[in-house]
Amino acid sequence: xxxxxxxxxxxxxxxxxxxxxxxxxxxxxxxxxxxxxxxxxxxxxxxxxxxxxxxxxxxxxxxxxxxxxxxxxxxxxxxxxxxxxxxxxxxxxxxxxxxxxxxxxxxxxxxxxxxxxxxxxxxxxxxxxxxxxxxxxxxxxxxxxxxxxxxxxxxxxxxxxxxxxxxxxxxxxxxxxxxxxxxxxxxxxxxxxxxxxxxxxxxxxxxxxxxxxxxxxxxxxxxxxxxxxxxxxxxxxxxxxxxxxxxxxxxxxxxxxxxxxxxxxxxxxxxxxxxxxxxxxxxxxxxxxxxxxxxxxxxxxxxxxxxxxxxxxxxxxxxxxxxxxxxxxxxxxxxxxxxxxxxxxxxxxxxxxxxxxxxxxxxxxxxxxxxxxxxxxxxxxxxxxxx
Amino acid sequence: xxxxxxxxxxxxxxxxxxxxxxxxxxxxxxxxxxxxxxxxxxxxxxxxxxxxxxxxxxxxxxxxxxxxxxxxxxxxxxxxxxxxxxxxxxxxxxxxxxxxxxxxxxxxxxxxxxxxxxxxxxxxxxxxxxxxxxxxxxxxxxxxxxxxxxxxxxxxxxxxxxxxxxxxxxxxxxxxxxxxxxxxxxxxxxxxxxxxxxxxxxxxxxxxxxxxxxxxxxxxxxxxxxxxxxxxxxxxxxxxxxxxxxxxxxxxxxxxxxxxxxxxxxxxxxxxxxxxxxxxxxxxxxxxxxxxxxxxxxxxxxxxxxxxxxxxxxxxxxxxxxxxxxxxxxxxxxxxxxxxxxxxxxxxxxxxxxxxxxxxxxxxxxxxxxxxxxxxxxxxxxxxxxxxxxxxxxxxxxxxxxxxxxxxxxxxxxxxxxxxxxxxxxxxxxxxxxxxxxxxxxxxxxxxx
Numbered sequence: 018x019x020x021x022x023x024x025x026x027x028x029x030x031x032x033x034x035x036x037x038x039x040x041x042x043x044x045x046x047x048x049x050x051x052x053x054x055x056x057x058x059x060x061x062x063x064x065x066x067x068x069x070x071x072x073x074x075x076x077x078x079x080x081x082x083x084x085x086x087x088x089x090x091x092x093x094x095x096x097x098x099x100x101x102x103x104x105x106x107x108x109x110x111x112x113x114x115x116x117x118x119x120x121x122x123x124x125x126x127x128x129x130x131x132x133x134x135x136x137x138x139x140x141x142x143x144x145x146x147x148x149x150x151x152x153x154x155x156x157x158x159x160x161x162x163x164x165x166x167x168x169x170x171x172x173x174x175x176x177x178x179x180x181x182x183x184x185x186x187x188x189x190x191x192x193x194x195x196x197x198x199x200x201x202x203x204x205x206x207x208x209x210x211x212x213x214x215x216x217x218x219x220x221x222x223x224x225x226x227x228x229x230x231x232x233x234x235x236x237x238x239x240x241x242x243x244x245x246x247x248x249x250x251x252x253x254x255x256x257x258x259x260x261x262x263x264x265x266x267x268x269x270x271x272x273x274x275x276x277x278x279x280x281x282x283x284x285x286x287x288x289x290x291x292x293x294x295x296x297x298x299x300x301x302x303x304x305x306x307x308x309x310x311x312x313x314x315x316x317x318x319x320x321x322x323x324x325x326x327x328x329x330x331x332x333x334x335x336x337x338x339x340x341x342x343x344x345x346x347x348x349x350x351x352x353x354x355x356x357x358x359x360x361x362x363x364x365x366x367x368x369x370x371x372x373x374x375x376x377x378x379x380x381x382x383x384x385x386x387x388x389x390x391x392x393x394x395x396x397x398x399x400x401x402x403x404x
Numbered sequence: 405x406x407x408x409x410x411x412x413x414x415x416x417x418x419x420x421x422x423x424x425x426x427x428x429x430x431x432x433x434x435x436x437x438x439x440x441x442x443x444x445x446x447x448x449x450x451x452x453x454x455x456x457x458x459x460x461x462x463x464x465x466x467x468x469x470x471x472x473x474x475x476x477x478x479x480x481x482x483x484x485x486x487x488x489x490x491x492x493x494x495x496x497x498x499x500x501x502x503x504x505x506x507x508x509x510x511x512x513x514x515x516x517x518x519x520x521x522x523x524x525x526x527x528x529x530x531x532x533x534x535x536x537x538x539x540x541x542x543x544x545x546x547x548x549x550x551x552x553x554x555x556x557x558x559x560x561x562x563x564x565x566x567x568x569x570x571x572x573x574x575x576x577x578x579x580x581x582x583x584x585x586x587x588x589x590x591x592x593x594x595x596x597x598x599x600x601x602x603x604x605x606x607x608x609x610x611x612x613x614x615x616x617x618x619x620x621x622x623x624x625x626x627x628x629x630x631x632x633x634x635x636x637x638x639x640x641x642x643x644x645x646x647x648x649x650x651x652x653x654x655x656x657x658x659x660x661x662x663x664x665x666x667x668x669x670x671x672x673x674x675x676x677x678x679x680x681x682x683x684x685x686x687x688x689x690x691x692x693x694x695x696x697x698x699x700x701x702x703x704x705x706x707x708x709x710x711x712x713x714x715x716x717x718x719x720x721x722x723x724x725x726x727x728x729x730x731x732x733x734x735x736x737x738x739x740x741x742x743x744x745x746x747x748x749x750x751x752x753x754x755x756x757x758x759x760x761x762x763x764x765x766x767x768x769x770x771x772x773x774x775x776x777x778x779x780x781x782x783x784x785x786x787x788x789x790x791x792x793x794x795x796x797x798x799x800x801x802x803x804x805x806x807x808x809x810x811x812x813x814x815x816x817x818x819x820x821x822x823x824x825x826x827x828x829x830x831x832x833x834x835x836x837x838x839x840x841x842x843x844x845x846x847x848x849x850x851x852x853x
Contacts, residue, residue, distance in 0.1 A: 061530035159617045159644065168618035168647065169548040169573070170522045172555045175846050188581070188849030192559055201560070208435045214534075288530070289559075290552055292522040331531055334462075337515050366462035366517055 025234050028316065032230055036223040039063055040213045047210030051344055054336060057328055060203055060216035064287045065327045067222040068280050073307040073319030074233050075276020079269050080305070081314035082242060084249035085135075088143045088301050089150030092130070093274040095157065095296035097123040097281025099164070102171045102291045109181035110173075110191045112200065112221070112286035116279065123278020124271055131270035135263060138252070150301050157293040170292035193286050195221060200287055218287045225283060226320075229276060234316060236272070245269050310379055312386025321387055326372065333368035445775045446561040446853025447537045454509040454774065456481075456761070457538030459529050459553060460567065462517040465673050466545035468708050469753040473543050473567055474515060475746055476754035480761035483741070484511045491741040492762060495734040495790035500769035507768055518544055522552035529553050533560050539774050540565060542760055545753060547571030547620045554583035561853025563776045565760040568753040570672075570704050571620040572627065575804035576843025581850040582776055584783055584803045586763065587756045590620070591838055593703045593723040594627030596809040596831035600721060602635045605666065605699055612664035613642035614655055614679060616671050624670045624703050640664040645671070645679070652679040656686045665693035667700045676702055677712035684716040705812055707751050710824035717814030717824060724810045726755040726792050727825060735792040749822050759791045763798075777850040795833070801840035802847070806833045 018026045035042070044058030057063070076090050097119035104115040134145040157165040165171055173190050182191070192199045200218035207213075236242050247255050248262045255262050285291055294300065307326055312318025341357040341364070348356065363371040383390035449455070458477045461470035482488045486503030493501050505511050514536040516528030525544065532538040541557050542565035544550045550569035557564035558580040566574055566585040570593070575585050601609075611632060615621040621644070629639050640662050645655055656679070659667055667688060671679050683689075683700055691698040702709075705722030728739045728749035738758065742750040750758070763783065771778035784800035793807035812825040 056535070059531060059535040061527060061534050065527070155646070159646070168522075169551045169578070172552070172578075175848050189851055190559065190848065204437060206435050206437050288526060288556070290522060290526060290555065292548070292552065294521040294523055331527065334517050335514065335528075335531070365515075366467075369463075 019231070021231075021234060022238070025238065029227070029231060029234065032317065032320075033227055036067065036226060039066070039223070040215050040219070044211060044213055048212050049210065054340060055332060057332060059214060060201070060219055061288075062327065062331050063216065063219045064222050064283075065331070066324045067219065067226045068283045068287070069304075069307065069323035069327055070320035071222075071226055071229055071283065072277055072280035073304055073311070073323045074229060074316075075273040075280070076304045077273075077308050077313065077315075077319040078233060078236060078245075078276065079273040080308055081319075082237070082245035082249060083266050083269050085138065085266060085270070086143045086305070087134075087146040087270070087273075088298065088305070089130070089146035089148070089153075090273070090277050090304055091296050091298070091300035092146075092150035092153040093123040093127050093277035094281040094284075094300065095153060095291065095293065096126045097278030098285050098291035098295055099157070099171060099281075100278070101282040101285035102173065102289055105173055105179075105193060105285065105289050106171075106177040107180065109179055110193055111181075112193050112195055112282075115193070115286055116225075116282040119282030119285070120275050120279045123281065124275040127271050127274020127277075128267075131267050131274065135266050135270060147298060147301070150296055151298055154293055154296040154298075157296055165291070165293060168293060170290050173289045193289055222283050222287070225279070229279065230316070230320075237316060241265070241268070306376060308386075310376060310386060312388030312390075315386065315388040318386050318388035325375075325387075329368050329372045329375075333364050333371055334366065336364035338365070444852075445777075447533065447539045449509055449537075449539060449774055452509055453512045454506050455536055455538045456511060456513045456764075457516065457529065457532035457536065457541040458513055458543050459516045459518050459525060459532065459541055460543040460757075461520045461545050461549075462515075464520040466520050469545040469568060469673075469706075469751065470518070470543075472708070472751045472754040473545065473757040476742070476750060476758040477513065477543070477761055479742060479745055480758045481511050481513055482745075484761070484765050488745070489737075489741050492734050492738045492758070492791055495737050496762065496766070497789040498766050498770070500766050501762070506765045507772070507774065511765070514538060518546075518549050518553075520546050520549060522548050525549040525553050526556045529556055530560070533557075533562055538562065539776075540764055540779075542764070543567040543757060544569060547574055548618065550574050550583075550585075551578045551619075554578065554580050558582045558848065558851055561776060561851040563764065563779055565764050567757050567760065569620075570624070572623040572843050573619060573845075575802045576623075577845035579802050579804075579845045579847050581780060581803075581847045584760070584763075584780075584798065586760050586805045588723075588725050588807070588809055588836070589804070590624040590627040590703070592809050592836040593624065594629075594631035595836045595838075596723050596811050596829075597628065597701070597703060597721065598631035598635055599831075600811045600829055601632065601637075601701065604721065606696075607636035609637045609666045609696075609699075610640050610664045610694065611637050611666040611668055612640050612659050612662055613668045613670060614652070615642055615644050616675055617644040617646050620672065621670045625668075628668055628670070628701075628703050637666070645675070647675065649675065650678050652682045653686070655679070656683050656688070659683075659688065660686075660691060660693065663693070665696050665698055667698070669700065669702050671702070672704055672706075673709060674712065676709050680713045680716050680720070705825060706753070707749075707822065707824060708753075710814060711821065718816050720814045721828070722812055724812050724825070725752045727752065727810055727812060727827060728755075729823070729825075729827065730792060730810075732790075732792065732794065734790045738792060755792060762791065763788075776852045780850045794830075797833070799840060802843075802845075804840075806837050808833050809836050 040058045044056045046052040100122035101115040101119040104118045108114050130149045203214045203216040244265050252262045307322035308319045311322025345353045345356050460473045483491045514532050518525035529541050540563045544567040547569040550566045554564045564583040572589050613625050615625040669679050688698050702722040705724045710717045739749050767779045767782040771782040783798050786798040789795045796807040809831045811829045813828045815826045818824050
């Protein structure tokens with residue numbers, strides 16, 4: 018169906034169900050319970066899951082298929098974001114032009130950087146992309162301040178022209194919308210003690226994710242994808258057979274750059290601000306972590322990795338000592354303090370530490386990432402059953 | 405599941421499944437769409453508590469300030485809920501706060517890490533608003549973050565009470581109807597410092613600026629430049645330094661050859677500590693230029709910076725929003741309760757955050773509501789006293805507080821590790837007041853979600 022094999026179609030269907038029901042799945046704990054802190058079903062985080070999922074899928078097309086490790090993909094995310102905010106400022110508050118232009122701008126930008134960086138491979142390629150991204154970051158943070166808003170970032174303002182909308186209206190900056198439907202608009206549904214939030218912006222992102230996920234599957238299964246895998250396994254041999262790998266790697270680089278730009282465009286459509294740190298090397302490193310954590314070269318892996326990292330960043334970082342004491346208040350005071358003392362370094366500002374530990378465990382024990390691990394588990398189960 | 409194992413010994417049919425699921429759904433209670441009209445405004449507190457969002461840097465360059473801000477907020481919550489000794493609530497000129505929370509609701513709070521990055525700060529603030537139902541966001545230790553979070557609060561429809569942010573833009577070109585700032589700004593620093601500098605160093609000086617290459621650096625350089633040039637100083641050069649710079653020797657070396665006799669360090673936090681240290685190591689403090697002693701100026705000072713720079717701050721002029729050695733009743737009460745709880749005196753970041761929390765609670769009481777528009781109206785034009793800075797006005801036109809500014813100097817003989825700055829002069833508010841329209845920008849209208 019849709020030009021997919023049965024397995025791939027089922028996978029797409031699985032992802033469809035997952036993203037459609039995410040507001041319900043991610044809120045497993047009733048409102049007001051002790052564990053409500055772990056609920057992730059609020060619009061901002063759900064949007065982030067999906068947007069970084071798109072970013073990671075795109076990155077995986079380059080890294081997973083060709084093996085070229087780009088350490089500067091955040092530059093395209095940032096370029097897309099800036100382009101998106103400018104569209105919201107100049108053209109219209111409708112998000113469609115912003116999303117399209119940000120993808121295009123990031124595509125052009127990645128064509129330029131890819132053309133130069135892909136003259137080298139391996140570590141030299143990584144360093145070149147890193148250098149370009151850091152250059153973009155430094156430029157955006159200082160020299161290009163008139164265009165990027167510098168360190169403060171670029172925001173929409175009351176006196177923006179917005180040519181298609183006819184300029185300023187009222188005393189408030191309009192919120193990004195899709196033909197009048199505001200991205201921030203949510204329907205809240207209460208079922209018993211549970212509250213589920215169905216957010217317009219999230220479903221727009223989810224819709225885009227499904228499309229780009231479908232495109233990624235098609236790329237993975239196409240002859241073009243096969244060629245990319247050939248480059249990863251042995252690009253020298255490919256050259257000896259008379260095929261130049263560069264047009265293929267460049268195409269993969271631009272495609273993944275456009276994915277990043279699309280993610281950047283969606284980010285500003287959800288929240289119209291673009292800051293230079295979006296281009297910093299830490300942001301580029303994050304997407305590498307996402308891919309490795311989830312499983313490099315797998316389709317679902319990067320999305321999973323993106324989800325886990327964003328979950329840690331947003332949920333674990335907000336657990337403070339007060340909450341810990343509340344959770345363990347049923348214990349005698351001495352033991353309570355000891356337990357809180359033990360957990361303390363791993364939550365709140367220590368969320369990086371828990372994430373790092375998890376990353377180490379995955380890399381050491383599950384070299385194929387989480388998806389690789391799950392696949393291995395299934396294979397073992399089925400083998401046992403068939404015996 | 406096979407029907408043979410079913411304990412009810414009944415075959416499972418489509419009909420029975422439908423019946424059972426319908427019944428169980430009814431037990432769980434029918435799904436109910438909550439209409440947005442159920443709330444008069446975003447995150448309207450319905451129960452017996454109200455949630456505030458404390459968004460402070462817990463990692464990155466300003467983590468020290470962030471930790472101190474969080475301490476101050478915890479203290480403020482304690483006092484608002486009627487625990488502790490009440491701190492500045494006793495000296496505050498408005499007597500609405502009774503120690504029974506805000507409008508009778510117990511104050512609860514959530515915390516988040518801004519990482520001193522606008523993006524992360526907005527994500528953290530959004531999760532507080534969307535997930536935790538925070539009715540007010542406060543905190544932060546950089547102007548970039550303050551401007552970004554202020555914009556978000558305006559869009560979302562909650563009040564933003566800025567923490568430490570010194571750039572003119574926060575209540576200048578980027579001001580928002582839902583945002584309020586108690587801290588002073590670059591303009592006020594410049595206006596307060598200039599006369600003192602003229603007295604100490606004369607009217608014929610040649611200044612060399614090193615400026616942190618970001619928003620706050622630009623506005624501070626501009627403010628100090630304008631006010632010193634008005635009294636006759638000349639600006640030789642203004643060089644931008646990257647925010648991430650740690651070694652400033654290559655920026656310091658050319659200064660002596662430039663013909664300048666004053667160095668202005670428009671740096672904050674670790675930047676200032678490093679640049680000042682290398683300026684002193686290069687012997688600038690003992691140097692002579694144009695027949696005068698070479699001098700160094702740090703427009704925005706903080707105790708934490710003075711501590712970092714150690715010996716090198718002795719005799720160096722700067723300005724600050726508040727200092728724990730102030731002897732008014734409000735400051736004494738605050739230093740006492742902060743000191744008793746944590747064992748050391750509070751920083752200016754802690755002070756402004758504590759005050760902002762109290763001002764917000766008081767505005768809610770006076771407005772009789774948590775509605776951002778009502779609270780905003782209560783804060784606009786509000787005049788108060790007893791919070792450590794003398795009589796203060798929350799100006800309605802730009803939501804900026806106007807109060808006395810402290811000009812300080814690094815102490816020559818510190819008696820303790822906290823006693824590093826001495827107050828040279830308290831510049832009255834009237835001298836640092838400016839016209840609200842000079843920085844441009846528009847407040848817009850208040851948004852309650």
